[in-house]
Amino acid sequence: MKMLTVFFSAAAVVCSLSGVASGQNNGATLFQSRCVMCHGADGKGTPTGAALKVVNLHSPAVRKLSNAEMATVIRKGKNMMPAFGNSLTSPQIESLISHIRELQKK
Numbered sequence: 001m002k003m004l005t006v007f008f009s010a011a012a013v014v015c016s017l018s019g020v021a022s023g024q025n026n027g028a029t030l031f032q033s034r035c036v037m038c039h040g041a042d043g044k045g046t047p048t049g050a051a052l053k054v055v056n057l058h059s060p061a062v063r064k065l066s067n068a069e070m071a072t073v074i075r076k077g078k079n080m081m082p083a084f085g086n087s088l089t090s091p092q093i094e095s096l097i098s099h100i101r102e103l104q105k106k
């Protein structure tokens with residue numbers, strides 16, 4: 001059941017991506033197209049995210065992750081967080097992390 005949910009969320013993510021130009025490297029745009037459905041535009045999480053036990057990106061635990069640790073989670077996934085290592089380049093992951101750091105300042 002858990003795997004099935006992951007599969008469907010991953011499929012939804014892939015579908016929502018087809019419109020995005022490859023090589024897109026703007027943190028805010030990438031976050032909007034790949035992450036918002038679970039994390040919310042403000043990083044605090046959506047109902048979909050909550051069902052998957054999403055973490056608030058403003059939480060102290062996430063704030064204190066290093067950029068390298070964050071990049072690893074984005075590449076490899078964690079629990080219900082999907083892995084993006086096959087669909088995002090390192091520069092794209094870097095821009096996403098910068099975008100999350102900006103969100104955390106708000």
Ligand code: HEC
Nearest residue numbers: 009034035038052053054055070073078079080081082096
């Ligand atoms: C299908 C829903 C979903 C999508 C899409 C998603 N995430 Fe997550 N994310 C999660 C969940 C669930 C967690 C909590 C994982 C845990 O700690 O159990 C999480 C956790 C995180 C964390 C915190 C990791 C930690 O160690 O606490 C970061 C950073 C993160 N996501 C970034 C992103 C970025 C960047 C994207 C877009 C590329 C993204 N997420 C897309 C569900 C999602």
